[in-house]
Amino acid sequence: MVVKVMVPTPLRQFTGKQASIECTAATVGEALGHLTSTFGELRKHLFTDDGRLRSFVNVYLNDEDIRxxxxxxTQTKDGDTISIVPSIAGGSCRERN
Amino acid sequence: MHTAKNPLWTATATAKGAIGKSLLDCIGNTPLLRLERVGPNYPNVEFYGKAEWLNPGGSVKDRPALEMIREAERSGALKPGQTILDATSGNTGIAYAMIAAALGYRVKLCLPTSASEERKKILAAFGAELVFTPGDEGSDGAILRAREIIAAEPGKFFYPDQYGNDSNWRAHYKTTAKEIWEQTAGRITHFVAGLGTSGTFVGTSRRLKELNPAIRCISLQPDAAFHGLEGWKHMATAIVPAIYDATLADANLTVSTERAYRLVKQAAREEGLLLSPSAAAALDGCFQVAASLPPDERAVIVTVFPDSGTKYLSERFWGEV
Structure with missing residues (x-):
């Protein structure tokens, strides 16, 4: 399945400013694995040392929280979008791109 | 039936002092709590936190929101019939919604669909009109939508812009600093606060240093651009708020989200204090300051607890080690 993974603004410093990547993945976990193997620096920001998603990292498949x-x-379909959203609500000051 | 002549009624009214105060008059004058059990034991150091969740809107943001709205009324930037518009589902949004309801203004807030259900429900309860933007665009999408809405109908909206509005830090200059000074009887030696809009740190530090230039002011930031500390900003990678004044800080420290989560649980169980992650992060900053002091130095370290943990109970960290 070809899916798109959206990179949140604060993490784009580790993807050469890329806002999203497309990859082939059967599950959300595979897509995140693809992202962190392409951009190794991202791993420690998204996962704990023992490989779990950090507590404040929420992942959405289209508009559904994978939790x-x-x-x-969670299985993916062609054309799905995966978003990584830190669990914070505020913020009216735009992050630097 | 109670009458003014009933001595019991009179005594109760006097003792409570707050009878007859309006909701907005109850903003500020929060208790300064002494931390007695949680954290390392330093015999010469006292730790205190302002319990800002006891503001009527449940957070420190009642102070700047009220000051920004009142100042805008005085200056004419906010006129009767206008709508207060912003892009936040955070505590500032809740404060605008509550204050606007109490003053008879409408509020419109743009927020991503990914904002938590409890926040959407609080905002809706106060009658705020919510405009949802795609979750994958995050807060950027919400800000862009807010700008589009203002551009489409100029004159209809008041946009407080807490990041660039001097009334934000002035609220803390006028109230938070004064309260801390009085509540510690001028004994405060260190002021510690997290940086978001930077209003709390800038306003409080500026006034405290006028009252006693020897007070050390320490600002706190998340340890990385990508973090889970609500309301905090990683200044190296974020757009720096216009009201931020880096020269006020005698030191800058960082706190990781995981450290804050651990301290949230610890403070709840050991002190009976249900702190939010950002409040726990502020407390962690106080402990870092204490650890850096010479052992015989006496210190009164004060921070601001922006809100309590009640809006963060659905966070995953509660169920994780």
Whole structure:
């Protein structure tokens, strides 16, 4: 399945300013694995040392939080969009791109 | 039936002092809590935090929101019939929504669909009109939508812009600093606060240093651009707020999101204090300051707890080690 992974603004410093990547992945976990193997610096920002998503990192498949689906084992379809959103609500000051 | 002549009624009214105060008059004058059990034991150091969740809107943001709205009314930037518009689902949005409801203004807030359900419900309860923007665009998408809405109908909206509005830091200059000074009877030696809009740190530090130039002011930031500390900014990678004044800080320290999460749980269980992650991060900053002092130095370290943990109970860290 070809999916698009959106990179949140504060992490684009580790993707050469790229806002998204496209990759082939059957699950959300595979897509995140693809992202962190392409951009190694991202791994420690997204995952703990033992490989779990950090507590404040929320991942959405299209508009659904994967916590309420099958978490990282959630299956993807062609054209799906995966978003990584830190669990903070505020912020009216734009981050630097 | 109670009458003014009933001595019991009179005594109660006098003792509470707050009877008859309006909601907005209850903003500020929060308790300064002494931390007695949680954290390392330094015999010469006292730790205090302002319990800002006891503001009527549940957070420190009641102070700047009220000051920005009142100043805009005085200056004519906010006129009767106008709508207050911003892009936030955070505590500032909640403060605008509450204050606007109490003053009879409408509020329109742009926020990403990914904002938490409890926040959407609080904002809706106060009658705020919510404009949802795609979750994958984050807060940027919400800001862009807010700008489009203002551009389409200029004159209809008041945009407080807490990042560039001097009334933000002035609220803390006039109230927070004064309260801390009085509540510690001038004994404060260190002021510690997290940086977001920087209003709390800038306003409070500026006034405290006027009252006693020896007070050390320490600003805190998340340890990385990508973090989970609500309201905090990583200044090296974010757009620096126009009201920020880096020269006020005697030192800058960093706190990781995971350290803050651990301290949230610890403070709840050991002190009976349900702090938000950013409040716990502020407390962690106080402990870092204490650790850096010579062992025999006496210190009164004060911080601001922006809000309590009640809006963060659905966060995953509660269920994780």
């Amino acid at each position: 309420f689906l099958q978490k990282e084992n």
